[in-house]
Amino acid sequence: MSGxxxxxxxxxxxPARRRSVWLAALLLVTAAVLLFSPLVGSIDIPPFRVLEIVxxxxxAFFNPCAGAGPVCxxxxxxxxxGRVPEVLLAVVAGAALGISGGALQGIFRNPLADPYLLGxxxxxxxxxxxxxxxxxxxxxxxxxxxxxxFTGSVLTGLAILAVxxxxxxxxxxxxxxxxxxxxxxxSILTIVLLYNPVGSIQVTFxxxxxxxxxxxxxxxxxxxxxxxxGSLIAxxxxxxxxxxxxxxxxxxxxxxxRAVRTRILLLASLATAVAVAFTxxxxxxxxxxxxxxxxxxxSDYRIVLPGAAVVGAAFLVAARDGSYVFSYLAVGGGTVxxxxxxTSLAGAPFFFxxxxxxxxxxxxxxx
Amino acid sequence: MSLxxxxxxxxxxxxxxxxxxxxxxxxxxxxxxxxxxxxxxxxRTTAPAGSLTVTDDLGRTVTVPRDPARVVVLSPSxxxxxxxxxxxxxxxxxxxxAPAFGGLTADYSSDQIALWNLSQSMCVQIAPTLNAxxxxxxxxxxxxxxxxxxxxxxxxxxxxxxxxxxMLQPPTLSGIEIDVTLLGTIFGVxxxxxxxxxxxxxxxxxxxxxxxxxxxxxxxxxxxLVTYSTDENGYWTFGPGTFGESLIELASATSISANSTLPxxxxxxxxxxxxxxxxxxxxxxxxxxxxxxxxxxxxxxLSATQDGHAIGLDSNFLTEPDPTMIxxxxxxxxxxxxxxxxx
Numbered sequence: 001m002s003g004x005x006x007x008x009x010x011x012x013x014x015p016a017r018r019r020s021v022w023l024a025a026l027l028l029v030t031a032a033v034l035l036f037s038p039l040v041g042s043i044d045i046p047p048f049r050v051l052e053i054v055x056x057x058x059x060a061f062f063n064p065c066a067g068a069g070p071v072c073x074x075x076x077x078x079x080x081x082g083r084v085p086e087v088l089l090a091v092v093a094g095a096a097l098g099i100s101g102g103a104l105q106g107i108f109r110n111p112l113a114d115p116y117l118l119g120x121x122x123x124x125x126x127x128x129x130x131x132x133x134x135x136x137x138x139x140x141x142x143x144x145x146x147x148x149x150f151t152g153s154v155l156t157g158l159a160i161l162a163v164x165x166x167x168x169x170x171x172x173x174x175x176x177x178x179x180x181x182x183x184x185x186x187s188i189l190t191i192v193l194l195y196n197p198v199g200s201i202q203v204t205f206x207x208x209x210x211x212x213x214x215x216x217x218x219x220x221x222x223x224x225x226x227x228x229x230g231s232l233i234a235x236x237x238x239x240x241x242x243x244x245x246x247x248x249x250x251x252x253x254x255x256x257x258r259a260v261r262t263r264i265l266l267l268a269s270l271a272t273a274v275a276v277a278f279t280x281x282x283x284x285x286x287x288x289x290x291x292x293x294x295x296x297x298x299s300d301y302r303i304v305l306p307g308a309a310v311v312g313a314a315f316l317v318a319a320r321d322g323s324y325v326f327s328y329l330a331v332g333g334g335t336v337x338x339x340x341x342x343t344s345l346a347g348a349p350f351f352f353x354x355x356x357x358x359x360x361x362x363x364x365x366x367x
Numbered sequence: 368m369s370l371x372x373x374x375x376x377x378x379x380x381x382x383x384x385x386x387x388x389x390x391x392x393x394x395x396x397x398x399x400x401x402x403x404x405x406x407x408x409x410x411r412t413t414a415p416a417g418s419l420t421v422t423d424d425l426g427r428t429v430t431v432p433r434d435p436a437r438v439v440v441l442s443p444s445x446x447x448x449x450x451x452x453x454x455x456x457x458x459x460x461x462x463x464x465a466p467a468f469g470g471l472t473a474d475y476s477s478d479q480i481a482l483w484n485l486s487q488s489m490c491v492q493i494a495p496t497l498n499a500x501x502x503x504x505x506x507x508x509x510x511x512x513x514x515x516x517x518x519x520x521x522x523x524x525x526x527x528x529x530x531x532x533x534m535l536q537p538p539t540l541s542g543i544e545i546d547v548t549l550l551g552t553i554f555g556v557x558x559x560x561x562x563x564x565x566x567x568x569x570x571x572x573x574x575x576x577x578x579x580x581x582x583x584x585x586x587x588x589x590x591x592l593v594t595y596s597t598d599e600n601g602y603w604t605f606g607p608g609t610f611g612e613s614l615i616e617l618a619s620a621t622s623i624s625a626n627s628t629l630p631x632x633x634x635x636x637x638x639x640x641x642x643x644x645x646x647x648x649x650x651x652x653x654x655x656x657x658x659x660x661x662x663x664x665x666x667x668x669l670s671a672t673q674d675g676h677a678i679g680l681d682s683n684f685l686t687e688p689d690p691t692m693i694x695x696x697x698x699x700x701x702x703x704x705x706x707x708x709x710x
Contacts, residue, residue, distance in 0.1 A: 042635035071641065077668050078637040212600030212636060212664055331628045334638045336600040 030314035059359020087212035098312020099284025106240035112288035118178035124276035127152025150273035206280035225274035237302030284347020382700035435508035444689035477602035595650035599661035636664025
């Protein structure tokens with residue numbers, strides 16, 4: 001097996017050389033976005049000062065404030081304890097959502113599947129909501145939160161899987177099940193919040209999505225979770241390729257389709273849960289990232305899965321920067337625009353583009 | 368041949384008579400509707416005896432009974448004025464959430480419930496939805512509401528149930544005095560209203576005097592952040608044009624959100640960190656306390672929290688536009704920002 005399995009919805013794979021150029025460009029863009037990102041925040045800190053602070057490791061290697069005024073000490077805290085962890089959390093969460101989206105689209109052979117649309121993110125949010133609303137484990141929120149978010153995400157994923165594996169598990173049924181589950185879980189979430197107006201203040205943060213909860217500790221926990229889940233998902237690239245050819249072909253090639261789907265769904269739920277637990281519900285990253293990679297590098301899931309992680313990371317970091325710029329242009333800066341709002345602002349047009357493009361391809365195929 | 372054959376849908380109907388009956392019935396219904404509407408508007412625009420017509424804060428002209436004995440109050444800020452004017456005995460119902468969602472305690476602090484002698488039996492549910500029928504149970508003659516009740520709900524109360532609704536939502540601090548005067552007029556307690564307004568003017572004048580002293584002495588105003596809620600992104604606070612911001616100005620302090628373009632902005636953590644206000648006031652009550660705020664970004668890095676200048680204050684003092692805001696909230700803020708007095 002060459003690993004070049006082609007989804008029926010995907011464009012033909014580009015030539016290998018062009019593919020390499022695009023992949024290199026993607027990595028360069030990602031690196032550039034990462035380097036640029038700490039310069040962007042809610043207040044103006046001189047770019048050279050930011051670079052000095054980052055290069056000094058927050059003052060660990062040398063004093064970036066030598067000869068500077070007293071405000072520099074606060075700028076060090078703002079950059080090293082605020083912006084850098086925030087950017088790193090965007091990288092980790094974006095990678096998690098990107099690879100989860102790629103994996104879900106692969107195992108369901110559905111280009112519209114992503115953790116947000118299928119309700120997996122909402123399930124995670126519901127789990128996280130219980131921490132605040134029921135005051136469960138608030139003191140150990142860094143650990144309990146991901147655990148409950150994971151439970152919520154996995155249960156949602158299993159419910160979808162049960163439908164997808166059933167007699168009526170067509171693509172349409174799957175999508176509608178996800179949409180219905182999303183609505184159902186959102187309603188439960190609303191009821192839970194109404195019962196506890198105080199808890200709802202914190203949960204609103206999860207519903208809108210944000211990177212404000214970033215810290216080195218949380219980044220570390222999230223990174224650990226994503227490293228494990230993401231690596232395991234990426235290992236299944238060949239199997240996901242075979243699943244694109246249908247269960248029978250996959251079975252004949254020695255792939256236990258049912259077992260692979262279950263494992264990947266659980267891993268994707270874990271990755272989503274880690275992202276949701278620390279950033280809340282952030283839509284469209286999981287949908288958009290795999291599509292970008294497929295457009296650039298073809299439909300080989302051995303490339304799509306890690307590629308979606310890279311693009312997801314770049315997308316979320318760029319969205320973070322964009323939300324600050326948007327906030328500055330809209331209200332003059334100093335304030336916060338929850339990042340989930342901005343990813344949806346940018347992601348919704350992409351979604352429309354995707355729909356219209358699919359329609360055009362379908363029309364062309366029919367003529 | 369079938370005996371139960373249904374008539375064809377294209378077959379002609381019963382002749383002439385039914386059409387005439389239908390036309391007459393239509394005319395009768397239309398006549399009743401027109402007459403009913405005319406009577407409704409005629410009675411609505413004519414003030415009955417023992418009533419007076421007032422203009423509320425939204426510019427609505429409302430005909431209300433004089434000194435109504437059974438009043439439903441749908442806002443804690445209005446309840447505050449009623450209590451201070453000695454009109455507590457007129458109040459038969461107050462706003463609340465559904466019992467499962469907190470009941471009275473969702474909108475009134477435990478201190479207010481005790482002071483005003485409120486009970487769950489007075490509950491008129493406004494959230495998640497308005498229970499307008501409760502107003503009928505209370506035989507309410509007048510409803511006093513603020514904009515926490517939607518326009519649609521006001522319409523339902525006044526049009527469907529025929530109970531006049533006066534909206535009291537002062538746009539500025541001086542509007543509080545106007546509302547006190549209006550209540551004095553409706554309930555015939557003009558003297559009490561004048562006395563209360565005099566107290567309010569003394570409170571405002573005292574704050575103005577402090578401000579003048581500080582300005583004359585060249586004493587800089589402290590920079591402050593007054594927050595009523597936080598989350599992991601930052602601090603929710605008051606922007607220009609809000610009561611919170613007006614209070615801060617009157618208390619001779621400069622809010623770090625004074626230049627915001629939003630009325631209720633959420634300042635980013637790093638914005639607060641770099642602004643580093645001299646004082647930080649956080650709203651308490653309704654489940655919020657110091658612990659709730661300590662998880663806000665950079666909380667422990669702020670000079671105010673390190674120097675003991677982070678002070679909790681009853682949220683009602685900061686958010687409810689009522690006499691208590693001026694008589695208790697303003698002095699409390701001044702005491703925080705200027706602990707040594709005016710010098």
